[in-house]
Amino acid sequence: MLQPQMEITVDELRHLVSDRAVQGETMLLNMGPQHPSTHGVLRLLLELDGERIVNCVPDIGFLHTGIEKNMEAKTYEKALVMTDRMDYLNNLGNNLCYCLAIEKLVELDVPPRAQVVRVLLTELQRIASHLVWLGTHALDLAALSVFLYCFREREHIMDIFELCSGARMMTSYFRPGGLWRDLPVGFDEAVRQFLSYFPKRIQEYESLLTDNPLYIDRTKGIGAISSEQALQIGLTGPPLRATGLDFDLRKAQPYSGYEEYEFEVPLASNGDTYDRYIVRMEEMRQSLRIVKQALDRLPKGPVRSNNRKFVPPPRSELGHSMEAVIHHFKLWTEGFPAPAGSVYLPVESPRGLLGCHLEGDGGPKPLRVHFRTPSFANLQAIPILSRGHLVADLVAIISSLDPVLGDVDR
Amino acid sequence: METPRKLASELTELLVDSLIELQEFRGQLTLVIQPETVLAACQKLQAAGFDLLAALTAVDYWPKQPRFAVAYQMYSLERNQFVGLKVLLADDRVDLPSVEQVYPNANWHEREVFDMFGIRFRGHSDLRRILMPYEWEGHPLRKDYPLGYEEVQFSFNFDEIERRKKYVKD
Numbered sequence: 001m002l003q004p005q006m007e008i009t010v011d012e013l014r015h016l017v018s019d020r021a022v023q024g025e026t027m028l029l030n031m032g033p034q035h036p037s038t039h040g041v042l043r044l045l046l047e048l049d050g051e052r053i054v055n056c057v058p059d060i061g062f063l064h065t066g067i068e069k070n071m072e073a074k075t076y077e078k079a080l081v082m083t084d085r086m087d088y089l090n091n092l093g094n095n096l097c098y099c100l101a102i103e104k105l106v107e108l109d110v111p112p113r114a115q116v117v118r119v120l121l122t123e124l125q126r127i128a129s130h131l132v133w134l135g136t137h138a139l140d141l142a143a144l145s146v147f148l149y150c151f152r153e154r155e156h157i158m159d160i161f162e163l164c165s166g167a168r169m170m171t172s173y174f175r176p177g178g179l180w181r182d183l184p185v186g187f188d189e190a191v192r193q194f195l196s197y198f199p200k201r202i203q204e205y206e207s208l209l210t211d212n213p214l215y216i217d218r219t220k221g222i223g224a225i226s227s228e229q230a231l232q233i234g235l236t237g238p239p240l241r242a243t244g245l246d247f248d249l250r251k252a253q254p255y256s257g258y259e260e261y262e263f264e265v266p267l268a269s270n271g272d273t274y275d276r277y278i279v280r281m282e283e284m285r286q287s288l289r290i291v292k293q294a295l296d297r298l299p300k301g302p303v304r305s306n307n308r309k310f311v312p313p314p315r316s317e318l319g320h321s322m323e324a325v326i327h328h329f330k331l332w333t334e335g336f337p338a339p340a341g342s343v344y345l346p347v348e349s350p351r352g353l354l355g356c357h358l359e360g361d362g363g364p365k366p367l368r369v370h371f372r373t374p375s376f377a378n379l380q381a382i383p384i385l386s387r388g389h390l391v392a393d394l395v396a397i398i399s400s401l402d403p404v405l406g407d408v409d410r
Numbered sequence: 411m412e413t414p415r416k417l418a419s420e421l422t423e424l425l426v427d428s429l430i431e432l433q434e435f436r437g438q439l440t441l442v443i444q445p446e447t448v449l450a451a452c453q454k455l456q457a458a459g460f461d462l463l464a465a466l467t468a469v470d471y472w473p474k475q476p477r478f479a480v481a482y483q484m485y486s487l488e489r490n491q492f493v494g495l496k497v498l499l500a501d502d503r504v505d506l507p508s509v510e511q512v513y514p515n516a517n518w519h520e521r522e523v524f525d526m527f528g529i530r531f532r533g534h535s536d537l538r539r540i541l542m543p544y545e546w547e548g549h550p551l552r553k554d555y556p557l558g559y560e561e562v563q564f565s566f567n568f569d570e571i572e573r574r575k576k577y578v579k580d
Binding site: 071253344 | 427435440459462463464465467469470471481483485487490492495511514515517518519522526533536538539540541542543550551553557
């Protein structure tokens, strides 16, 4: 027989709602998990006084896929493909974070060309991620056309990724020690084409929203938070920078050679939904600057480390070098061992601080991989941000944090 | 950014009563402290400028003892510095003080560690499962928890599959 579902009663969530909920003065309302404006499968339990939110209790885990457990069962290199599937709008950023963590753990060098390509593609990914955010955020506020324009431009970036890696989204293009393979013919042209028309497109989006009175009414003063509160609740990325705190790991603790690029960290002051929009729009422009600089300086040379203990040999060598065959065989059957010890590697993802805690035990499989994902951490702020606002504004607040539920639940 | 050595000596002085060991690995500082003092250590670290709890997670060393480690990462905006805290927990006593009152965002991170490893945090305001379903049994990220697959139960074969399930309820 099917067992009856365990029911969650108000008693169990008693400590999360006010006394008025028990007396029946306020209403408890379920929102999600299947709701278009929750950007995935996010469930919120709302305590409402009329249309005003008294309390909001997020319930996550609907997309939990056990990525961390799965990664422990794979070798370091094979576990890489799992990272793509975490934050599915920032695949290359996740690849980068995981690869950098491995490279730090086993002390592996990355050739300059690979580093520049990594920066270039991660910044394109940041633009693509912000485009999805902008489209869905505007869609939540009933501006359908922005969504269509954003996805049009995003498709160009997806085409560039497909050119490089063969896949639009699940790229796994960055590998420990460098890249999967060198950039293809036509890459330069495709990126330059994008660079030439995209600045005009950003202006186009801004002309649709920035001074639009309807948009301003829905976003100004909605979901505001102070910098101290934001830090306490663990907000990072654009929501933190919208409060005026200058914290961007690309500047603070540069990785992959970010210190060599000229760009600014956009800031705002009010910390509300509108400011998060302003910050992200400017971030797209800055990313574009980085892409342009990276493309101009792209050095020639190898794209993979020459350390054969960690990086497979090129295919051309397999035909005539016994040593290469041995290395290839060892790497793809057993994998490479990593020393016992743990590293924590934080990078700046489009959503905020993405940290990889990687611990080795001397064997070829990680003992523990943990991702401190920005969506998970930022989502925790929803109860604070939404208190006192209308239900309709909650939709704007959720989308202004840009949570990706695959990233939240992992 | 300060040099790790300078920071190390400063933090050793700061946490002198609770420090067990100071680890430096790949240029990163990790302070191993006694589990019971974690709350006090966090208060001191916060006062010293480490205002963002950047990560909180656990590691299972099974079958070695002490079995669990809970690892914290704090970041200081002012100093632009990360520092790690680590506590080791034996198998027979998997609870330690919650740091929620110092870093409110520890709430969800501690819930996640509780959900995945079964480590209990004393003084936590809302220690429920966060990712797994409410009625789930076991803590999936423990090393003695198998990486298995669950067979899909339909009404015609529900009882049959129920009988051979690993976590069958009595």
